[in-house]
Amino acid sequence: MGSVCIVGGGAAGCVLALRLARRGIAVTVLESGPRYGAKEKEALFLGVASGRLSGNPYRLKERRIELYRNAGPMNLPLDFERVRGIGGTTLFWLGNSPRMLRADFKMRSTFGLAADWPIGYDDLEPYYGQAEAEIGIAGADDNPFAEPRSAPYPMPPIPFSHADKVLKRTTDALGVEFHHTPQARNSVPHGGRSPCRSCTFCEVCPSGAKATFDVTHAAPAEATGLVRFITNATALRLELDGLGRARRVIYAGLDRVEHAHEADVFVVTCGGIETPRLLLLSATREFPDGLANRSGALGRYLMNHPILQVSGRIDENVYPYRVGFESSESFAFYATSTRDEMGAFLMNLNNFGGGGGTPAEIAAGSGRWGDALAEEIRADFGRWLSLSAGIDQLPDERNAVTLDPVNRDYFGLPIPLVAYRFDDYTERALRRAAEVQRWILEAAGAREFHAPEQWWPGHHMGTTRMGTDPRTSVVDGNCRTHDVPNLYLVTTGCFVTGGVANPTLTLSALALRLGEHLASGTP
Amino acid sequence: MRAFRISARRGGFTRRRFLGGTVALLASLGHRSAGRAADGGALVASEADTLVALALVLLPREAASAETAQALVEGQLAGSPWKVDAFREGARFLDAWSHYRFGAGFAALAPDVRHTLVEGLLQPYTTRTLLSNPYYYLSDHGRGVRRLWSEVVQHVLAAFYRSAAGWRVVGYPRPPGQCANLVDYQFPPST
Numbered sequence: 110m111g112s113v114c115i116v117g118g119g120a121a122g123c124v125l126a127l128r129l130a131r132r133g134i135a136v137t138v139l140e141s142g143p144r145y146g147a148k149e150k151e152a153l154f155l156g157v158a159s160g161r162l163s164g165n166p167y168r169l170k171e172r173r174i175e176l177y178r179n180a181g182p183m184n185l186p187l188d189f190e191r192v193r194g195i196g197g198t199t200l201f202w203l204g205n206s207p208r209m210l211r212a213d214f215k216m217r218s219t220f221g222l223a224a225d226w227p228i229g230y231d232d233l234e235p236y237y238g239q240a241e242a243e244i245g246i247a248g249a250d251d252n253p254f255a256e257p258r259s260a261p262y263p264m265p266p267i268p269f270s271h272a273d274k275v276l277k278r279t280t281d282a283l284g285v286e287f288h289h290t291p292q293a294r295n296s297v298p299h300g301g302r303s304p305c306r307s308c309t310f311c312e313v314c315p316s317g318a319k320a321t322f323d324v325t326h327a328a329p330a331e332a333t334g335l336v337r338f339i340t341n342a343t344a345l346r347l348e349l350d351g352l353g354r355a356r357r358v359i360y361a362g363l364d365r366v367e368h369a370h371e372a373d374v375f376v377v378t379c380g381g382i383e384t385p386r387l388l389l390l391s392a393t394r395e396f397p398d399g400l401a402n403r404s405g406a407l408g409r410y411l412m413n414h415p416i417l418q419v420s421g422r423i424d425e426n427v428y429p430y431r432v433g434f435e436s437s438e439s440f441a442f443y444a445t446s447t448r449d450e451m452g453a454f455l456m457n458l459n460n461f462g463g464g465g466g467t468p469a470e471i472a473a474g475s476g477r478w479g480d481a482l483a484e485e486i487r488a489d490f491g492r493w494l495s496l497s498a499g500i501d502q503l504p505d506e507r508n509a510v511t512l513d514p515v516n517r518d519y520f521g522l523p524i525p526l527v528a529y530r531f532d533d534y535t536e537r538a539l540r541r542a543a544e545v546q547r548w549i550l551e552a553a554g555a556r557e558f559h560a561p562e563q564w565w566p567g568h569h570m571g572t573t574r575m576g577t578d579p580r581t582s583v584v585d586g587n588c589r590t591h592d593v594p595n596l597y598l599v600t601t602g603c604f605v606t607g608g609v610a611n612p613t614l615t616l617s618a619l620a621l622r623l624g625e626h627l628a629s630g631t632p
Numbered sequence: 633m634r635a636f637r638i639s640a641r642r643g644g645f646t647r648r649r650f651l652g653g654t655v656a657l658l659a660s661l662g663h664r665s666a667g668r669a670a671d672g673g674a675l676v677a678s679e680a681d682t683l684v685a686l687a688l689v690l691l692p693r694e695a696a697s698a699e700t701a702q703a704l705v706e707g708q709l710a711g712s713p714w715k716v717d718a719f720r721e722g723a724r725f726l727d728a729w730s731h732y733r734f735g736a737g738f739a740a741l742a743p744d745v746r747h748t749l750v751e752g753l754l755q756p757y758t759t760r761t762l763l764s765n766p767y768y769y770l771s772d773h774g775r776g777v778r779r780l781w782s783e784v785v786q787h788v789l790a791a792f793y794r795s796a797a798g799w800r801v802v803g804y805p806r807p808p809g810q811c812a813n814l815v816d817y818q819f820p821p822s823t
Binding site for chain 1: 689690691692693694711747750754758759785786789790791792793794798799801802803804808809810811812813814816817818819820821
């Protein structure tokens with residue numbers, strides 16, 4: 110096949126570039142952000158660990174490139190987990206990598222809701238295994254609800270934390286199965302990287318144990334000599350030739366000078382927000398509502414996994430803040446038969462203590478000092494068990510990414526305008542999750558609770574949905590747009606429904622599957 | 633009390649250089665209160681001594697060494713030059729109150745007298761409510777206490793409990809952020 114241009118050097122872009130290179134295909138990858146080297150990561154880690162940096166340390170210095178605005182009934186914060194840079198959000202992620210369930214792909218057939226994906230678990234299963242091997246997933250076969258797998262995890266699991274063990278005494282008695290979280294993090298030396306050294310501030314992994322795709326995929330892709338990454342190159346629009354095929358991408362760096370890159374095949378991998386935005390920005394006379402948007406589905410059906418965190422105070426110290434990731438999870442309320450009534454949810458125990466606060470935070474809220482303060486901290490610290498639940502959200506066409514008619518970004522282009530809300534299905538799941546979490550915590554001895562906290566991960570799904578019908582979907586089962594034959598999208602936006610599994614592993618499997626499809630030369 | 637490292641007595645560390653550095657740093661950070669921070673200069677030794685003596689009162693006795701206290705105060709000012717004015721004000725306020733109550737600067741007081749003074753000064757404020765104690769919001773003295781608490785004491789305490797020594801108070805042999813192994817977190821720190 111001819112040349113391939115991947116727009117977006119994040120998770121999917123890196124996975125796809127490596128797969129294509131290994132099939133002998135030359136690839137150019139345009140990435141809006143920079144490449145973070147080991148020294149820069151170390152500096153960011155020290156900033157996060159010292160408290161000098163908070164939130165997402167990978168925000169660009171030029172914030173006007175990352176602007177967005179909410180216009181819907183709810184505020185969906187996008188900055189927290191979006192990262193522009195080689196490796197994308199894997200630079201910042203915590204690495205939870207469960208597979209989706211079979212039913213997630215067939216919500217219409219199984220529960221009479223939403224729509225089915227045009228592909229199913231069995232289509233993705235081999236690619237799940239390949240993705241787990243390439244990324245380096247540490248896991249165990251102790252999840253009784255997991256779908257069958259054809260290959261073992263490449264590494265033994267990350268062991269349970271002390272807090273997990275405290276929780277499991279209760280959940281085992283209740284019959285709620287908590288099991289190891291499949292983690293994109295080395296439990297043993299793997300892939301030339303060290304095992305995790307529990308540095309706690311996993312947003313920036315200083316040991317290299319966490320899989321970040323700049324290291325696991327981009328570097329080996331470049332080593333083939335077939336892949337070229339162009340950093341700080343923000344795609345502004347795609348242009349077609351006279352035959353209705355994608356011909357070139359126009360991009361610019363911080364100097365705002367426009368450049369064109371031509372290729373035979375284009376794959377946009379800019380995530381669930383920026384991918385539809387780029388296509389909306391690429392409207393033509395033939396596609397007045399956005400490139401590849403004859404269906405009108407482009408940008409619609411935005412989903413996320415809203416997180417509900419409930420914390421309860423128990424008598425026992427669970428010694429939190431010693432690892433920054435989640436080492437246990439439960440599919441017990443994910444693999445349920447009640448998904449026709451309310452959303453499923455995936456529970457994790459928070460090893461970072463959520464709710465109780467660090468000694469410094471307890472000190473800040475105390476009126477004491479000296480020995481009295483030390484005694485107060487000893488009595489309070491570590492006594493909070495904290496559970497989080499990621500909630501299923503169905504596609505709702507009112508939840509959408511459009512172009513802001515008012516505000517412009519650094520390049521003078523309309524910024525994403527996000528409309529977002531919950532429907533009753535999600536609201537019921539949130540209430541149910543709060544009840545279940547409280548039930549577990551009460552059984553563990555908690556009598557005092559923090560008000561449930563809600564936040565959003567960067568799981569932006571549904572906005573370039575997959576389907577067999579060009580009238581209702583943007584891409585087909587191979588991630589090719591229905592309307593432009595040499596234009597592919599591989600992002601979480603392609604998810605028809607989102608389940609509640611963290612999406613990066615499934616996205617990686619989709620990217621690998623697309624890589625094989627492109628390499629096969631099949632139209 | 634040993635000489636404070638950030639001091640006007642140090643060769644080459646002039647008021648002009650400090651102001652220049654502070655202004656440049658604040659400009660680079662876009663700090664909102666640049667004007668306020670630029671009116672001071674480095675602490676003099678007596679002010680630094682007072683703050684170190686205060687830190688010794690604030691720390692739990694098991695961790696209250698002069699070295700730890702000095703490092704805490706230094707660390708606060710080294711990383712955040714805009715705190716210098718607030719710390720100086722706090723030191724002067726504390727010394728003035730110490731002279732008024734005991735006829736000597738705070739650092740010159742015996743340790744138990746320092747504890748008594750801080751207790752008497754801060755306790756009414758930390759157990760305050762706005763309605764029951766409007767005094768602290770209206771009088772100069774009340775404002776001094778409030779600023780000492782919120783702009784000095786709380787910063788010193790937070791810095792201590794973020795440090796390795798602070799984490800040792802809750803039994804952690806190493807603070808979060810200090811990498812080690814994939815074993816320790818599976819068990820209570822004492823085992």
